[in-house]
Amino acid sequence: MIFLSDFLRADVVDVQQRTVGKVRDLIVRMGDPYPTVIALAVRGHAAPATIDWSVVRAWENREISLGVTAADLKEHEPVPEEVWLGRDVLDKQIVDTDGRRVVRVNDLQLQQSNGSVLLVGVDIGTRGLLRRLNAEHVGRRLRRLTGGDLPQRLISWDAVDTLHSDERSVKLRISHRKLSKMHPADIAEIVGQLGGRDREAIFASLDDEIAADTLEESSEEVQAQILSRLDDERAADILEAMSPDEAADLLADLPEERREQLIAKMEADEAQDVEELLAYGEDTAGGLMTTEYVAIPASLTAAEAIDRLRELEPDAESIYYVYVIDEDERLLGVLSLRDLIVAQPTTPIADLMIKRVIAVPVDARPEDVAGVIAKYNLLAVPVVDDDDRIQGIVTIDDALDTVMPAGMKRRARAL
Amino acid sequence: MKTPPQTTALRRRAEEAVAARRERRAHHRRFGGVRRYLAIIGPGLIVANAGNDAGGIFTYSNTGAKYGLHLLWTFVPILLALIVTQEMVARLGCVTGKGLMDLIRERFGVRWTLFASVVVIVANGGTVLAEFAGIGGALGLLGVPLPVAVLGSAAMLAILVLRANRRLVERVFLAMGLTFVSYIVTAFMVHPRWGDVAHALVVPTLSHPPLKPGATSYTTDVITLIGTTITPYMQLFLQSSIVDKGTSEKELNYARADVISGSTFAVMVAMFIVITTAYTLFPHGFAGQDLSSAADAAQALRPLAGDHATQLFAVGLLGASLLAAAVLPLSTAFVVCEAFGAERSVQSRFGEAPLFFVLFILLLLTGAVTVALLGPGSITAVAIGTQTLDGVLLPVLLVFILILANDRRLLGRYRNGPFNNAVAGVFTVVLSGLTTYLVVSTLTGL
Numbered sequence: 001m002i003f004l005s006d007f008l009r010a011d012v013v014d015v016q017q018r019t020v021g022k023v024r025d026l027i028v029r030m031g032d033p034y035p036t037v038i039a040l041a042v043r044g045h046a047a048p049a050t051i052d053w054s055v056v057r058a059w060e061n062r063e064i065s066l067g068v069t070a071a072d073l074k075e076h077e078p079v080p081e082e083v084w085l086g087r088d089v090l091d092k093q094i095v096d097t098d099g100r101r102v103v104r105v106n107d108l109q110l111q112q113s114n115g116s117v118l119l120v121g122v123d124i125g126t127r128g129l130l131r132r133l134n135a136e137h138v139g140r141r142l143r144r145l146t147g148g149d150l151p152q153r154l155i156s157w158d159a160v161d162t163l164h165s166d167e168r169s170v171k172l173r174i175s176h177r178k179l180s181k182m183h184p185a186d187i188a189e190i191v192g193q194l195g196g197r198d199r200e201a202i203f204a205s206l207d208d209e210i211a212a213d214t215l216e217e218s219s220e221e222v223q224a225q226i227l228s229r230l231d232d233e234r235a236a237d238i239l240e241a242m243s244p245d246e247a248a249d250l251l252a253d254l255p256e257e258r259r260e261q262l263i264a265k266m267e268a269d270e271a272q273d274v275e276e277l278l279a280y281g282e283d284t285a286g287g288l289m290t291t292e293y294v295a296i297p298a299s300l301t302a303a304e305a306i307d308r309l310r311e312l313e314p315d316a317e318s319i320y321y322v323y324v325i326d327e328d329e330r331l332l333g334v335l336s337l338r339d340l341i342v343a344q345p346t347t348p349i350a351d352l353m354i355k356r357v358i359a360v361p362v363d364a365r366p367e368d369v370a371g372v373i374a375k376y377n378l379l380a381v382p383v384v385d386d387d388d389r390i391q392g393i394v395t396i397d398d399a400l401d402t403v404m405p406a407g408m409k410r411r412a413r414a415l
Numbered sequence: 416m417k418t419p420p421q422t423t424a425l426r427r428r429a430e431e432a433v434a435a436r437r438e439r440r441a442h443h444r445r446f447g448g449v450r451r452y453l454a455i456i457g458p459g460l461i462v463a464n465a466g467n468d469a470g471g472i473f474t475y476s477n478t479g480a481k482y483g484l485h486l487l488w489t490f491v492p493i494l495l496a497l498i499v500t501q502e503m504v505a506r507l508g509c510v511t512g513k514g515l516m517d518l519i520r521e522r523f524g525v526r527w528t529l530f531a532s533v534v535v536i537v538a539n540g541g542t543v544l545a546e547f548a549g550i551g552g553a554l555g556l557l558g559v560p561l562p563v564a565v566l567g568s569a570a571m572l573a574i575l576v577l578r579a580n581r582r583l584v585e586r587v588f589l590a591m592g593l594t595f596v597s598y599i600v601t602a603f604m605v606h607p608r609w610g611d612v613a614h615a616l617v618v619p620t621l622s623h624p625p626l627k628p629g630a631t632s633y634t635t636d637v638i639t640l641i642g643t644t645i646t647p648y649m650q651l652f653l654q655s656s657i658v659d660k661g662t663s664e665k666e667l668n669y670a671r672a673d674v675i676s677g678s679t680f681a682v683m684v685a686m687f688i689v690i691t692t693a694y695t696l697f698p699h700g701f702a703g704q705d706l707s708s709a710a711d712a713a714q715a716l717r718p719l720a721g722d723h724a725t726q727l728f729a730v731g732l733l734g735a736s737l738l739a740a741a742v743l744p745l746s747t748a749f750v751v752c753e754a755f756g757a758e759r760s761v762q763s764r765f766g767e768a769p770l771f772f773v774l775f776i777l778l779l780l781t782g783a784v785t786v787a788l789l790g791p792g793s794i795t796a797v798a799i800g801t802q803t804l805d806g807v808l809l810p811v812l813l814v815f816i817l818i819l820a821n822d823r824r825l826l827g828r829y830r831n832g833p834f835n836n837a838v839a840g841v842f843t844v845v846l847s848g849l850t851t852y853l854v855v856s857t858l859t860g861l
Contacts, residue, residue, distance in 0.1 A: 091521045093756070106756065195512045196662070197512025225660065
């Protein structure tokens with residue numbers, strides 16, 4: 001295997017075997033799927049600062065032989081999308097999108113292919129570190145004493161997303177294309193491991209829906225930080241894309257002034273939902289619930305009810321149950337989506353529904369709500385006021401979050 | 416998102432209920448507000464006051480007891496150097512969005528990172544040692560035998576840090592450590608001649624009372640004073656907390672104000688400890704010699720607390736030491752792991768983040784076991800000696816900071832100006848000179 005560290009500080013000799021300098025860096029052109037080495041940066045007086053890779057004739061044992069004389073060497077013509085591997089990539093943090101974590105580049109793996117040299121992998125292991133310290137052999141020998149070998153920990157360049165929020169290395173600032181294809185919970189995990197600057201850069205590159213999902217999965221600190229830094233329009237767009245209960249929880253943690261600003265920028269419908277939810281205490285069923293649920297009058301038939309569902313296009317988390325209410329919004333019954341679909345189209349809803357609905361009051365404690373959901377094996381539980389009128393629903397995922405220790409969520413990553 | 420038409424009717428009715436709920440919400444918000452404020456107290460303030468830990472308290476007490484007001488003037492250049500150093504670090508954090516060890520890794524590569532890590536581990540390990548000396552000293556004053564005190568505390572801290580709510584723990588310790596504000600009150604109660612204090616502050620002098628045999632040298636004491644006020648770990652933490660908050664270059668001036676006020680406050684507290692001990696201990700037989708026990712240091716609070724001086728001192732020392740002993744091993748393990756890209760999180764299992772846990776436990780245990788082995792007689796010597804080590808290692812970190820703060824690629828127009836370079840440069844050269852002199856004189860004196 002060839003590594004960048006094999007090249008750095010290698011001697012550069014011309015066609016007459018005269019040493020012209022030492023390799024300072026390798027310059028690549030970013031490309032899909034792999035970047036190609038296009039030039040050498042050289043330290044030494046007898047050569048220009050950069051040399052085109054095309055004049056390299058051979059390289060082995062820390063020596064690079066050129067096919068021309070030192071006098072004929074010309075400065076490499078810089079191209080816009082070029083990147084200096086040692087300066088811009090080595091030792092930096094990157095996102096391993098397969099392993100879903102932030103890692104540091106200890107070395108870079110290169111490969112020869114059709115006469116050109118490609119950047120194919122990133123070494124993130126101890127072996128890469130030891131290689132940089134010229135201690136790879138010592139390390140392996142020590143490890144062999146205990147009957148093993150130091151494993152190579154390489155990840156493919158395919159699976160890498162570079163971070164560079166730094167304006168001064170714009171060339172590497174790509175669209176976080178790979179990152180945005182990950183599950184929002186995993187993006188949130190990665191975002192949590194980064195500094196504030198990288199976080200903002202990542203959120204800036206995600207579209208509203210993914211940004212909203214990622215924000216929902218992030219810790220409160222990250223949420224507050226991101227929302228206080230994004231510009232108002234963008235922050236309001238992301239809030240609208242979030243479910244109202246999550247948006248309300250998030251807004252509740254912001255300073256009042258900022259909260260009012262953001263709500264004012266949101267669409268009227270979403271803003272109203274959020275404001276209603278904000279009125280409930282954080283540690284109650286009211287604070288936990290979402291206002292996205294499906295409620296229909298008892299007078300409909302099964303077929304009419306399904307038609308109504310089509311009109312409403314409810315979100316995924318609110319479609320588990322269909323609630324049946326009277327003219328005063330009082331909860332009469334509940335039926336599952338399954339009940340609706342398997343029923344004869346003409347059957348009245350009133351005959352299908354379960355009349356004894358399990359519900360919780362708006363001021364119930366979150367642990368109790370979770371307890372009810374667990375006891376009755378529900379996917380969601382309706383929240384009612386003192387007059388039995390439905391106010392919202394608490395879904396199982398939100399209930400689970402309140403009773404699960406923070407550490408367990410993180411550990412789920414290792415599975 | 417679509418909502419059922421039925422909910423529109425519901426809303427009207429809900430609005431009436433909303434007014435009542437608003438009241439409840441407002442209550443929540445008021446307390447939420449206090450919580451939020453606590454969360455955003457400037458990193459500069461917290462970090463600078465973390466300097467008033469066991470090492471700091473013993474060093475400042477010793478300075479006042481041994482030299483009276485003769486070293487007070489050094490606080491002026493020390494404050495200037497502290498502000499300039501912290502400002503560079505805050506600027507690096509704001510502009511790059513990266514931690515100090517991260518920048519060292521990215522700018523200087525693996526070898527220098529290894530070197531810097533060893534320096535940081537040794538300096539912080541020394542400081543952890545000082546904290547355990549503080550814990551041992553404080554609990555000793557309250558009648559707890561030394562091995563029980565330090566080993567018990569180490570076990571408790573390991574469990575608290577790895578398992579419990581660290582925020583809450585930090586606040587309890589921070590509150591205990593605040594008892595050191597009592598030095599300010601005491602300083603006024605002993606009625607110092609403020610004219611003398613002002614004179615000692617602004618007129619530099621190299622004269623000092625004759626040192627008794629066995630006392631540490633003047634050079635050592637100056638390095639120690641610098642090392643305990645401007646510690647290597649402060650720079651690391653300040654930058655990390657700025658990065659965590661995502662403070663940007665647009666907010667650089669807030670960060671600067673925070674650094675200046677935090678540094679000034681910390682140095683003020685330090686000066687009041689020196690003034691108090693200069694008027695309580697210095698005239699009573701401590702001149703020219705080193706404090707030999709925590710009990711002696713506690714006597715400085717007698718004018719304020721009378722016979723309870725020992726208890727007051729013990730509580731303050733215990734809080735400050737426990738806070739630092741809880742935070743230091745963890746953050747040291749964290750920055751080192753981050754620089755090497757190793758897995759790091761309190762929530763990981765041991766097998767997932769071996770380097771992190773090994774470093775954490777090693778720092779904690781080395782501190783506790785060393786103090787237990789050295790015995791109660793060496794509490795003050797350990798607490799102060801480790802600050803000398805901090806002072807000796809500080810120039811190494813300063814050189815890294817200076818190079819980074821001058822890097823055009825990194826900071827662009829935010830890189831160091833001539834004033835910064837002049838102050839930090841002179842400070843680094845003077846401190847390196849003192850350190851070299853100390854090392855050479857120690858070697859040749861043998």
